[in-house]
Amino acid sequence: MGSAMKSRTWTSILAYTSARILMFGCSVILLYVAGARGVLLLLLGLVISALASYILLNRQRQLIADKLNNRLARTASKATSRVTEFRERLEAGTGAEDDDVDDAADGEVSASAEPASEEEPAR
Secondary structure: OHHHHHHHHHHHHHHHHHHHHHHHHHHHHHHHHHOOOHHHHHHHHHHHHHHHHHHHOHHHHHHHHHHHHHHHHHHHHHHHHHHHHHHHHHHHHHHHHHHHHHHHHHHHHHHHHOOOOOOOOOO
């Protein structure tokens, strides 16, 4: 199901992008016929196609945004669970290391606390 969802998302993105390019092309052609030339033609074409796509392609844009947000939320939840698992393992390792250090320190203290059993022989 994941690959089917990805292909539907990419199909939606491709359709939306194609519609935007088509709107730009139509606006440039209409502006050319109206007499606009050069940089003015391109700038007006961009502005008109942006406004038209904002109004006419709102539903498609919202659909794509929802799909991408859902995918991002799933990815973020997976990453959060991995980070939590890593932190738990790190804490467990740190705790085990601290226990080892404490045990070693206790062993040194008890060894130094015992009196020396070897005495110097009397002469």
